[in-house]
Amino acid sequence: NAGVTQTPKFQVLKTGQSMTLQCAQDMNHNSMYWYRQDPGMGLRLIYYSASEGTTDKGEVPNGYNVSRLNKREFSLRLESAAPSQTSVYFCASTHLSGMQFFGPGTRLTVL
């Protein structure tokens, strides 16, 4: 099992460009999440999907959209990137027990 995988690992964008961060899990988990991690801020929830076909906003959803493509995949899209979106993005999925498993992260820089 690969667990939670994310692509790309690194990305540099110019202000106004768009991109999609990909996430997949092979653990048959229902719930999936996108977080961002910024220095001194801990992890903040952007969006989550409690089950296939549903998505909900988290703490900091502005400037992002998500798609739960199927049970395995949950993508995060930045339509018009801004420097404030420079961050490390983590995808996670949750087992029924509540334990949450994280991907290795995508380091995004917006110039």
Add this chain to the structure above:
Amino acid sequence: GEDVEQSLFLSVREGDSSVINCTYTDSSSTYLYWYKQEPGAGLQLLTYIFSNMDMKQDQRLTVLLNKKDKHLSLRIADTQTGDSAIYFCAERSNSGYALNFGKGTSLLVTP
């Protein structure tokens, strides 16, 4: 959401015990977790405790939970340089799917 608070830094000598503390405010929390993040990596689930437990031991790790004071601690016995990392406390409440994270405690282990 409710705040989860941790001290930001802890420095210990190799071989000593480390104690990382966390306080939370959501009394409905059902699960509490400790995650470890090494530089440039994702979050790794270290251990967890259910809210009906007071203590959980797993090799060098001991988790203590004081529900009355909403206080959680992680003790690492015989701390090694490889334990240097950021440690996150997280809670999951009955009402939520996502975890609520503290800002993380940076543990530095010196020889």
